[in-house]
Amino acid sequence: MIPRYARPEMTEIWSPETKFRIWYEIEAHACDAQAELGVIPKENAAAVWRAKDVEFDVARIDEIEAVTKHDVIAFLTHLAEHIGSDDARFVHQGMTSSDVLDTTLNVQLVRAADILLADMDKLLAALKKRAYEHKDTLRIGRSHGIHAEPTTMGLTFARFHAEMARGKARLERAREEIATGAISGAVGTFANIDPFVEEHVCRKLGLHPEPISTQVIPRDRHAMFFATLGVIASSMENIAIEIRHMQRTEVLEAEEFFSPGQKGSSAMPHKRNPVLTENLTGLARLVRMTVVPAMENVALWHERDISHSSVERGIAPDATITLDFALNRLAGVIDKLVVYPQNMLDNMNKFKGLVMSQRVLLALTQAGVSREDAYRLVQRNAMKVWEQGKDFKEELLADSEVTAALSRDEIEEKFDLGYHTKHVDTIFARVFGENPA
Numbered sequence: 444m445i446p447r448y449a450r451p452e453m454t455e456i457w458s459p460e461t462k463f464r465i466w467y468e469i470e471a472h473a474c475d476a477q478a479e480l481g482v483i484p485k486e487n488a489a490a491v492w493r494a495k496d497v498e499f500d501v502a503r504i505d506e507i508e509a510v511t512k513h514d515v516i517a518f519l520t521h522l523a524e525h526i527g528s529d530d531a532r533f534v535h536q537g538m539t540s541s542d543v544l545d546t547t548l549n550v551q552l553v554r555a556a557d558i559l560l561a562d563m564d565k566l567l568a569a570l571k572k573r574a575y576e577h578k579d580t581l582r583i584g585r586s587h588g589i590h591a592e593p594t595t596m597g598l599t600f601a602r603f604h605a606e607m608a609r610g611k612a613r614l615e616r617a618r619e620e621i622a623t624g625a626i627s628g629a630v631g632t633f634a635n636i637d638p639f640v641e642e643h644v645c646r647k648l649g650l651h652p653e654p655i656s657t658q659v660i661p662r663d664r665h666a667m668f669f670a671t672l673g674v675i676a677s678s679m680e681n682i683a684i685e686i687r688h689m690q691r692t693e694v695l696e697a698e699e700f701f702s703p704g705q706k707g708s709s710a711m712p713h714k715r716n717p718v719l720t721e722n723l724t725g726l727a728r729l730v731r732m733t734v735v736p737a738m739e740n741v742a743l744w745h746e747r748d749i750s751h752s753s754v755e756r757g758i759a760p761d762a763t764i765t766l767d768f769a770l771n772r773l774a775g776v777i778d779k780l781v782v783y784p785q786n787m788l789d790n791m792n793k794f795k796g797l798v799m800s801q802r803v804l805l806a807l808t809q810a811g812v813s814r815e816d817a818y819r820l821v822q823r824n825a826m827k828v829w830e831q832g833k834d835f836k837e838e839l840l841a842d843s844e845v846t847a848a849l850s851r852d853e854i855e856e857k858f859d860l861g862y863h864t865k866h867v868d869t870i871f872a873r874v875f876g877e878n879p880a
Contacts, residue, residue: 448726453767456554457760463499465547466518469644470534471495473626476643477636483533490530497525515540537636539629541747545660546624548755550648552668555763556618562770563611563675567604569777571875574600578867581860582696582787583798588688592798593791593863596697596782601874603682610675617671620664624648625656630746658747662740665755669737672762676730679766679773683720683727686776690717696787700779719776726769733758796835797828802857803839803849810848820845 455461471491478488499521508517515535523531535543578597583590626641627633633641641652653660689697699719701707707714736758740751791798800821807817824838824845839845839854846854871877 448768449764450768450771453555453558453764454760456551456558457764459501459504460499462547462551463501463504463518465550465648466515466543467494467499467522468648469543469546469626470519470522470538472644472647473538473640474534474536476640477533477536479643480637480639482637483536487530487533490526491522491534493530494522494525513540515543537628537640538626539658541659542626542628544752545656546626546644546648546650548665548759549621549623549650549660552621552665552759552763553618553649555759555767556614556621556668558767559672559675559763559770560611560614560618562767562774563607563614566770566774566777567607567611569774570600570604570607573777573780573782574598574604574871574874577782577784578871579864580782580784580787581791581864582784583791590791590794590798592801593860595864595867596784596787598867598870599685600777601871603678603685605874606678606681607675610671610678613671613674617668621668622650623653623660623664624650625653625660627653627656630658631656657743657745659743659751662737662743662751665751666737666741669733669758669762672766673731673734676727676766676769679769680724680727682773682777683723686720686780687717687724690715690720694786694790695783696790697780697782699776700781719772723769723773723776726765726772729765730762730769733762794828794835795833796858797825799835799858800825802862803845803854806853806857807845807848812848 471488471494474483474488474491477483478485499518503524504514504517504521507520508514511517511520519531519535522534574597576597577600578595580596581593582596582599584592584594624641624645625631626636626644627638628636638652644650645652686697686699688694690699698715699717701715706712707716707718736754740754743751804814804817804821807820808814812820820842824833824835824842827833827838828835836854836858839849840851
């Protein structure tokens with residue numbers, strides 16, 4: 444991923460240096476297990492650990508690979524340069540390249556998941572803070588982009604919190620599912636290596652042995668991992684889209700923080716654009732585009748082919764680095780989001796009282812009016828508000844068919860905004876697991 448959308452901690456996981464360090468640890472731990480089984484001399488296994496403080500020379504490994512045309516062999520050759528060819532002759536005993544490559548990839552994905560889970564905690568904390576801050580801040584709810592009924596800004600933040608909490612739970616499961624390793628040799632039969640070696644290496648690396656591998660770890664695990672990242676990215680975009688709509692000039696119920704010295708346009712000095720959430724919408728697309736290739740990687744020929752390899756070299760770092768950056772950016776946007784409660788009220792009252800139409804409809808039916816007639820009475824008065832700018836309550840009070848069923852006080856009561864917020868505490872208790880205040 445380009446540096447603009449990358450953070451150092453996540454990027455480091457995918458560096459060549461980190462990859463070769465994991466390769467080395469797999470080989471060294473495997474030698475320990477082989478020595479414990481008596482397959483190789485203990486002194487040879489001990490000698491491998493002489494390289495534990497070595498910084499492997501990436502350029503040198505690339506130089507060897509240019510000749511061997513094989514990355515794992517190039518690394519093993521370079522390792523032998525450090526520990527000596529005699530001591531290195533038992534390294535990789537009974538193993539195949541995929542034992543190293545697949546186990547390393549899963550170690551990297553687990554580490555990436557841990558960073559992403561911490562990112563989600565940061566975002567969840569920001570959403571919860573803003574939810575309680577605006578628990579009772581009234582705003583109009585919209586369906587199809589059109590005014591519907593009153594809600595609160597706190598409920599908006601709370602539903603995004605609930606969505607992201609589900610995303611975190613999915614990622615925890617995906618992390619658990621991807622945390623497997625395989626040291627099972629050619630075609631996965633353990634013919635030339637004891638299963639104890641796999642168990643030992645996995646234990647050292649914090650993985651579980653893959654119950655049954657071929658020459659590769661089954662790619663349905665990886666498909667689920669990247670699909671989970673895609674869902675999280677979509678939820679992230681869901682939040683970003685809401686903020687972008689709220690920042691539109693004719694809405695302006697909230698906007699991204701505009702820092703001192705920030706410029707919105709090279710041509711128009713007045714501009715304050717939702718650039719961060721627009722960026723997040725784009726980054727979500729980048730994460731999602733890794734999902735289909737991950738799904739297509741599941742189907743491999745027989746016990747192994749490498750059609751998945753080139754795909755994973757790209758999508759694994761790109762998806763995790765991008766999502767890490769995006770989640771941190773979104774947490775910052777939420778934390779600093781500027782909210783305009785008065786604009787929310789002004790927008791709600793743009794069509795005077797119109798958003799209370801359902802309450803009047805229900806009251807008429809409860810007063811004995813058929814639903815068809817009640818709908819007709821309410822709609823004809825509502826359209827005067829929509830088309831002529833009338834006041835909905837005043838039109839109802841002037842409608843003899845309406846007042847024949849409802850008294851003035853009954854009509855007046857239907858315009859109490861508090862009616863729409865009476866269950867906010869109950870919803871918050873469901874979302875945050877806390878008793879209503």
